Amino acid sequence: MMEWTRAVFSFFFIFxxxxxxxxxxxxxxxRRRGVYLKGDKTLFDVKKAVWRETFFIxxxxxxxLALMGPSWGIKxxxxxxxxxxxxxxxxxxxxxxxxxxxxxxxxxxxSIIIRIIKRFNKKQDFALISFAGDSKILVPPxxxxxxxxxxxxxxxxxxxxxxxxxxxxxxxxxxxISKNRKYNSFFILLSDGENFDKGxxxxxxxxxxxxxxxxxxxxxxxxxxxIPERAKMGNIVNWKLDNxxxxxxxxxxxxSLLKISPPPDNYFITKNYxxxxxxxxxxxxxxxxxxxxxxxxxxxxxxxxFIFFSIVxxxxxxxxxxxxx
Numbered sequence: 001m002m003e004w005t006r007a008v009f010s011f012f013f014i015f016x017x018x019x020x021x022x023x024x025x026x027x028x029x030x031r032r033r034g035v036y037l038k039g040d041k042t043l044f045d046v047k048k049a050v051w052r053e054t055f056f057i058x059x060x061x062x063x064x065l066a067l068m069g070p071s072w073g074i075k076x077x078x079x080x081x082x083x084x085x086x087x088x089x090x091x092x093x094x095x096x097x098x099x100x101x102x103x104x105x106x107x108x109x110x111s112i113i114i115r116i117i118k119r120f121n122k123k124q125d126f127a128l129i130s131f132a133g134d135s136k137i138l139v140p141p142x143x144x145x146x147x148x149x150x151x152x153x154x155x156x157x158x159x160x161x162x163x164x165x166x167x168x169x170x171x172x173x174x175x176x177i178s179k180n181r182k183y184n185s186f187f188i189l190l191s192d193g194e195n196f197d198k199g200x201x202x203x204x205x206x207x208x209x210x211x212x213x214x215x216x217x218x219x220x221x222x223x224x225x226x227i228p229e230r231a232k233m234g235n236i237v238n239w240k241l242d243n244x245x246x247x248x249x250x251x252x253x254x255x256s257l258l259k260i261s262p263p264p265d266n267y268f269i270t271k272n273y274x275x276x277x278x279x280x281x282x283x284x285x286x287x288x289x290x291x292x293x294x295x296x297x298x299x300x301x302x303x304x305x306f307i308f309f310s311i312v313x314x315x316x317x318x319x320x321x322x323x324x325x
Contacts, residue, residue, distance in 0.1 A: 002070055002071070002072045003070075003071050003072070004068045004069055004070060004071075005068075005069035005071060005301070006067060006068050006069035007068055007069075009064060009067040009068045010064070010068060012064045012067065013061070013064060015060065016057045016060050016061055016064075019053070019056070019057055019060075020053075020057060023053050052317055055313045055314070055316040055317040056313075056314065056317040058313050059310045059311075059312075059313035059314040059316075059317060060310075060314075062306045062307075062309050062310035062313065063306070063307070063310040065306045066303040066304075066306035066307045066310060067303075069301055069303060070301070070302045070303060070305075070306060071300060071301050071302055072300075072302060073300055073302075083125065083182070083183040083184070084124075084125075084183060084184045084185075084186050084287065084290075085125040085126070085127055085141045085183050085184070085185055085186065086116075086120065086124060086125070086126050086127070086186050086188060086287075087126075087127045087128075087129060087174075087177065087185060087186065087187045087188065088113050088116075088126065088127070088128050088129065088152075088188050088190065089129050089131060089170060089174070089187055089188065089189040089190065089191075090106075090109055090110075090113070090128065090129070090130050090131070090152075090155065090190050090191075091106075091109070091131060091132070091165060091189075091190060091191035091192065092106070092130040092131060092132050092155060092156070092157055092159065092160045093131075093132040093133070093157060093160070093163055093164060093165045093194075094132075094157050094163055094227050094240060095165070095192055095194050095227060095250035096109070096157070096191075096192060096219075097157060097227060097228065098192070098220065098224070098225040098226065098227050098228075098250050099225055099228065100220055100221040100223070100224065100225035101219055101220060101221070101269060101270075101271070101272060102272045105192055105219045105220055106155075106156075106157075108219055108269065109190040109217070109219055110152055110153060110155070112190065112217060112269075112274075112279070113128075113152060113188075113190065114149060114152070115276060115280075116188070116280070116283065117145055117148070117149070119280050119283075120283075120284075120287070121145060123143070124143070125141040125142060125143055125183070126139070126141070126142060126143070126145065126148055127139055127140055127141045127142070128148060128151060128152060129170070129173065130155055130159060130160060131160070131165075131166070131169065131170040131173075132157065132160035132162060132163050132164060132165060132166070133160065133162030133163050133164040133165070133166050133169070134160055134161060134162040134166070134169060135166075135169045135170045135173045136159075136160065137173075138151050138155070139151050139152075141183070164196055165191070165194055165195040165196065165197075166195065166196070166197055167195040167197045167200035167256070168197040168199065168200045168203070171200050171203035171204055171207065172203055174187060174203070174207050174212070174214075175203050175206050175207055175210075177212075178206075178207045178210040178211070178212035179210060184211065184212065184290065185212040185213075186212070186213050186215070186286070186287060186290060187207075187212060187213065187214045187215065188215045188216075188217065188283070189214060189215070189216045189217065189257075189260065189261070190217045190219060191216070191217075191218065191219070191257070192218065192219055192220040192250065192251075192252050192253065193218055193220075193252060193253030193254060193255070193256045193257040194250060194251070194253050194256075195253070195256060201259060204259070204260055211290075212290070213265065213286060213289070213290035214260055214261050214265070215261055215265045215266065215267075215282075215283060215286050216257045216258075216260050216261035216265065216266040216267075217266070217267050217268075217269065217279070218252055218253075218254055218257045218266065218267070218268040218269065218270075219252070219268075219269045220250070220251065220252030220269075220270070221251070221252055221270050221271070222251060222252055222254075222270065223251070224249040224250055224251030224252070225249065225250065226239040226240070226247050226248060226249055226250075227239060227240040227248055227250055228240075252268070252270065254268060264282060264285065264286070265282070265286050266282075267279045267282055
């Protein structure tokens, strides 16, 4: 599908329209004056005039189309990036407060984010996105790690008005972020992988086509755990129930996380102890792969095609103009 990157130049189309109107007006006036009388050898050659003006107008139109930046097809481009922003995508749904990982999945995810920030804090920009049934950018790209940490530690499931886990919404948001040409985006997803959407895989593919990377950290156990409901004092008063009145058991969904980030761009925390050294090494390797160069799939500019045919038509116009003299 063709796209126009400089559509603002389309206003130039008013000029060929004016030329056509002027030519038709001139032709009608000369006809009324009897200039185009049959058999007169000195008469203006009507056919040549029409062809001459046609070549000029078409050449001019193609030149305008070239200015509008036509682009189509697919082309892979490597681009060096001086700035990479690490986006933390934190699952803030109720399933993340399950306590199969101490103290719970959400608090474990927060502590991992703090460690990553401390490890990669040298002139590095960080951003925080919270998602559940909806998605929110809580902290835009910043180097103020103190403010970042304050927002992070205050995060809880009540802050996302829509609960559940929607991968469609979070990946739609990431798709828009990954189009930013000012920096490269490195996404770190921290989640138990549970979601109720379909079709989110296409958004992940589009994100990766833009040159961004997604590193997944899965938190939880395969056996799963119930979701506690606590009183104001912090004690557990009940377990969350489904529509049938049965206790919800939330489990780590490795399948969805592996689809998002195939090896080696993933890490799973399935017990209270996690190998921090291995995790940091994996993230560093991924950053080195994706952070320095950005492979972008773009539609190449085809202005030169229109310029070539425009020149050809204008040359024909020049030949007819020379014959007139």
